[in-house]
Each structure stands twice: as C-alpha cells, then as structure tokens.
Amino acid sequence: SQQGEEDPQALSIQEGENATMNCSYKTSINNLQWYRQNSGRGLVHLILIRSNEREKHSGRLRVTLDTSKKSSSLLITASRAADTASYFCATDALVDTGFQKLVFGTGTRLLVSP
Amino acid sequence: DAGITQSPRHKVTETGTPVTLRCHQTENHRYMYWYRQDPGHGLRLIHYSYGVKDTDKGEVSDGYSVSRSKTEDFLLTLESATSSQTSVYFCAISRQGGNQPQHFGDGTRLSIL
Numbered sequence: 041s042q043q044g045e046e047d048p049q050a051l052s053i054q055e056g057e058n059a060t061m062n063c064s065y066k067t068s069i070n071n072l073q074w075y076r077q078n079s080g081r082g083l084v085h086l087i088l089i090r091s092n093e094r095e096k097h098s099g100r101l102r103v104t105l106d107t108s109k110k111s112s113s114l115l116i117t118a119s120r121a122a123d124t125a126s127y128f129c130a131t132d133a134l135v136d137t138g139f140q141k142l143v144f145g146t147g148t149r150l151l152v153s154p
Numbered sequence: 155d156a157g158i159t160q161s162p163r164h165k166v167t168e169t170g171t172p173v174t175l176r177c178h179q180t181e182n183h184r185y186m187y188w189y190r191q192d193p194g195h196g197l198r199l200i201h202y203s204y205g206v207k208d209t210d211k212g213e214v215s216d217g218y219s220v221s222r223s224k225t226e227d228f229l230l231t232l233e234s235a236t237s238s239q240t241s242v243y244f245c246a247i248s249r250q251g252g253n254q255p256q257h258f259g260d261g262t263r264l265s266i267l
Contacts, residue, residue: 071253088254139204141199144197148265
C-alpha cells in the first residue's frame with residue numbers, strides 16, 4: 041500500500057541547529073501531514089499541507105511539498121532539546137470502501153542535544 | 155490535549171485469552187480509529203468508525219473486532235489473543251473524514267505471552 045518513507049531514519053544534532061527530514065510517497069495525494077511523537081506518548085499533529093500548496097510555515101516549522109517528485113520536507117529551525125521526538129509523515133489513501141485513510145511512514149527519530 | 159483516554163495503558167496477558175481495549179473521547183468527534191504501532195511498520199490502521207454503530211475494516215483487521223455503541227466510546231477486541239498481536243495500540247479521533255488531522259490517545263502497550 042502507499043506509504044510515506046522518511047529519511048533519515050535517525051538524526052542527531054545540537055541545540056540551535058536546524059533539522060531537516062524528508063518524506064517520499066508513491067501515488068498522488070490530496071494532502072500530506074506531519075506528526076510528532078514523544079517517547080511513550082501518542083502522535084501530535086503538526087501541520088497539513090495540501091497538494092496545491094508548495095510551502096507552509098508554523099512557528100519554527102517549515103514544510104515544503106513537491107508533488108512532481110512526490111516528496112515533502114520538514115524543517116525545524118533553531119532546534120531545542122524539547123524537539124527530541126520521532127516525526128512521521130502521513131499521506132492519504134483510499135480504502136476499498138471509498139473511505140480516505142491516513143498512511144503513516146516509519147518515522148525519523150530526532151535527537152537534539154543541549 | 156484532545157480529550158482522549160485509552161484504557162488500560164498497559165496489559166500483559168496470555169495467548170488465547172480475550173482482550174478488550176477502550177477508547178473514550180470527550181470531543182464529540184464523529185470519526186474514531188484504532189491503529190497498531192510496531193517497529194519498522196509505522197502505524198497501521200486496524201478498524202475505524204464513522205458514527206455510532208458504523209465501523210469498517212482497515213488494513214490489518216484480521217483477529218480484531220470493534221464496537222461503537224456511543225459517540226464517545228470505541229472498543230477494540232482481540233477475541234483470542236496471539237503473540238503476533240503484541241504491540242502498542244493507539245486510538246485516534248477526527249472531526250472530519252479520514253484524511254483530516256487526527257488526535258491521538260497515549261496508547262496501550264499490550265504484551266501477549
């Protein structure tokens with residue numbers, strides 16, 4: 041089934057540095073979402089970008105979408121230790137019943153060291 | 155945080171026993187979902203609900219059943235648990251359909267011995 045693939049699988053940086061993670065997907069989408077998951081917690085929605093948008097900002101987050109390359113990137117600027125988490129992209133897909141579901145990638149583990 | 159409570163948070167049980175996980179929401183959202191999260195697989199959809207008594211299968215529904223008798227509660231049942239169902243289970247809700255932002259509970263860690 042269609043699935044977002046994040047790259048890299050793990051990323052380790054120092055506080056204050058920028059963190060960039062990428063997501064590639066296989067088929068056309070209506071939107072793409074990014075989620076954060078802290079250890080032992082559920083996923084938290086960060087940002088949604090529609091297929092007709094190229095870039096979107098939310099605070100220190102910048103998401104880009106290139107539908108021609110079927111890829112998206114999440115940039116976290118001026119990283120903080122509190123940004124340490126796993127980050128997942130999610131794309132939409134149809135199930136047999138016509139319902140649109142989210143399909144999650146396997147995530148990028150980000151470690152931000154003080 | 156969105157008002158989603160999963161219970162229990164941790165459970166250890168034996169192969170062959172029935173297990174029911176509960177998801178309770180206070181947001182009055184129409185859509186509810188059960189996922190499992192396993193290393194190397196990301197989150198996979200087990201079942202979803204689009205209203206009271208309206209449920210359907212996701213991509214990994216074998217061995218699982220669900221029920222939704224009230225807007226706020228969505229139950230996931232493993233009729234006869236197997237070791238392959240050892241996982242972390244997440245409930246999610248959304249106000250609008252399946253490709254809109256979802257809000258997640260903090261998960262149930264289920265171990266089947």
